[in-house]
Amino acid sequence: MLDAQPIAAEVPDEAEVLDAYSRAVVAVVEQVGPAVVSIAAGARTAPGRLERLGAGSGVLIAPDGYVLTNSHVVHAAGRLEVTLTDGRTLGATMVGDDPATDLAVIRVIASGLPLAPLGQSAGLRVGQLVIAIGNPFGFQSTVSAGVVSALGRSLRSTTGRLIENIIQTDVALNPGNSGGPLVDSRGRVVGINTAIIAIAQGISFAIPVDTAGWVVSELLTRGRVRRAYLGLSGQTRPVERRLARSLGLAQETAVEIVTVEPAAPAAQAGLREGDLIVSLDGAPVRRIDDLHRALAAGAVGVPLVLGIVRAGAQMESTVTPVEAP
Numbered sequence: 001m002l003d004a005q006p007i008a009a010e011v012p013d014e015a016e017v018l019d020a021y022s023r024a025v026v027a028v029v030e031q032v033g034p035a036v037v038s039i040a041a042g043a044r045t046a047p048g049r050l051e052r053l054g055a056g057s058g059v060l061i062a063p064d065g066y067v068l069t070n071s072h073v074v075h076a077a078g079r080l081e082v083t084l085t086d087g088r089t090l091g092a093t094m095v096g097d098d099p100a101t102d103l104a105v106i107r108v109i110a111s112g113l114p115l116a117p118l119g120q121s122a123g124l125r126v127g128q129l130v131i132a133i134g135n136p137f138g139f140q141s142t143v144s145a146g147v148v149s150a151l152g153r154s155l156r157s158t159t160g161r162l163i164e165n166i167i168q169t170d171v172a173l174n175p176g177n178s179g180g181p182l183v184d185s186r187g188r189v190v191g192i193n194t195a196i197i198a199i200a201q202g203i204s205f206a207i208p209v210d211t212a213g214w215v216v217s218e219l220l221t222r223g224r225v226r227r228a229y230l231g232l233s234g235q236t237r238p239v240e241r242r243l244a245r246s247l248g249l250a251q252e253t254a255v256e257i258v259t260v261e262p263a264a265p266a267a268q269a270g271l272r273e274g275d276l277i278v279s280l281d282g283a284p285v286r287r288i289d290d291l292h293r294a295l296a297a298g299a300v301g302v303p304l305v306l307g308i309v310r311a312g313a314q315m316e317s318t319v320t321p322v323e324a325p
Contacts, residue, residue, distance in 0.1 A: 021129070024185040025145050028131050031187040033143070034085050034114040035060040036180055038135040039069055039092070039106070041077035053077065057134035057180030058106070059189060060115045061216070065108040067092065068216060069179030070194055071099045072158065074106055082108050085141055096219025100161045100227070102194050102207060103215045116181055119188025121167065121208035124148055132171045132193055132204075134180030146171035146202075154289075155195060155205055161296070162289050163207060167191045170202040182206040228295040228302075228321030231264020232257050232271060236287040239276070239309075247314045253286045254278045254309070269319035271308070278314070279307030295321065 037058045043051045056073030060066070067082060074080055080092040095105040128148045136142050146169050153166035167182065173196045182191035191206030218225040234255040244251070255277040260266045277285050280294050281304055294304070303320045 024129060025131055025143070028183050028185065028187045029133065029143050032059075032116045032131075032181060032183050032189070033133055033141055035116040036085065036133045036135075036141065037067060038083040038138075038140050039067070039073055039179065040081040040083070041074050041079075042081075043078045055135070055138065055176055056178040057176065057193075058082065059179075059181040059192075060113050061118060061189075063111060063113050063115050065110045065113060066095065066220075067106050067108065068192060068212060069104055069106065070192065071097050071102045071104045072194075073179045074104050075099060080106055082106070083140070084113070096223045096225075098215050098219065098225045100157050100159045100225070101163055101211055101215050102157050103192065103212055103219075105216055105219045116183070116189050117187070118209050118213055119184060119186070119190045121165070121190045121210045124151060124167065124184075124190060124208075126151060129185045130167075130169055130171060130190065131183045131185075132169075132173060132177060132180060132206075133183065134173070134177035134193065136174035136176040138176060142177075144172040149203070153205065161292050163211070164293065165208050165211065167206040167208055169204050169206065171204050172202075173204040226300055227324040228300050229264075229324035230266045230291075230295070230319060230321055231261040232266040233259045234277065234288050234291065237276075239278075243309070243312060246312075247309065249278060251278065251284050251286050255285055255288050255291060265319050265321055269306075269317045271306070271317060271319065272310070274310070276309040277306055278309055281305050282307075 039056050039058050041054045058067040058069035061068050082092045083089045090108040092106045092108045095107050097104040126148050131145045133143050149170050150168040153168050154162045155166045157163050177193050180193050181189040182193055184190050190209050193206045195205045197203045234257050236253050237256045239254050257275045300323045303318050306317050
């Protein structure tokens with residue numbers, strides 16, 4: 001008679017233990033995590049030392065050391081250091097900085113580095129799974145996951161310009177996450193995490209990767225982002241109902257020109273203080289942000305037709321923007 005042998009408990013495969021959500025997050029972290037770096041920004045001190053003034057995250061977008069991050073993480077830093085996930089700390093240099101979109105590119109001198117592929121943000125949908133990887137409070141390679149809460153938000157940059165099509169998520173972010181990637185379930189970067197609302201819970205924002213791709217191209221090509229410039233300042237003001245009716249204007253507000261810089265395109269086109277800008281190339285101008293959007297999308301040197309109201313009469317003026325100084 002044979003002795004009974006105990007039946008060994010079947011050990012489930014690791015993939016079976018994880019549900020689909022967990023498998024997606026784990027796969028993304030394994031794929032993109034090595035390309036996420038920690039950035040220390042500070043002032044130059046004695047050789048080999050860094051007086052740390054700020055810190056954030058970044059993501060490698062090329063194997064030869066190009067790192068995409070937030071402008072506010074590295075802007076005006078005298079010295080930059082990047083720490084890779086393998087523990088190496090390397091000095092970095094500024095390639096280009098664009099405070100108007102809160103994006104910047106820096107570079108470390110190295111080769112064969114892991115990189116994260118850039119996806120597309122135009123196809124994102126509310127409710128879609130997204131993962132953030134960064135270094136909050138200095139805790140390197142921290143992962144948080146959530147969903148896209150809303151699309152098409154606007155966020156004002158430090159320069160006063162609006163950053164369009166901002167992605168809102170409920171991903172948990174903290175100081176130090178800035179500049180790190182927001183990634184979809186296929187491991188593609190769809191945004192760069194940029195801001196949180198301190199008094200709120202579950203409200204975080206990321207700059208769309210479609211914007212980042214354009215900015216990166218400009219920074220790598222020219223070291224700066226070219227924007228059209230008119231040489232005027234304005235403010236949003238109501239249009240009197242009687243005036244709007246008499247001129248056939250369907251809008252309740254317009255942009256009043258406050259100052260015109262001498263010899264600037266606006267001055268050369270004959271624009272004056274007190275003029276009301278009501279349209280640009282046929283599209284209504286209701287607030288100063290409408291002008292910012294048009295100038296961000298417009299090409300330097302391409303004439304624009306401004307519809308203005310002066311002394312109760314409507315007229316047109318053609319102005320040719322130059323590159324912003």
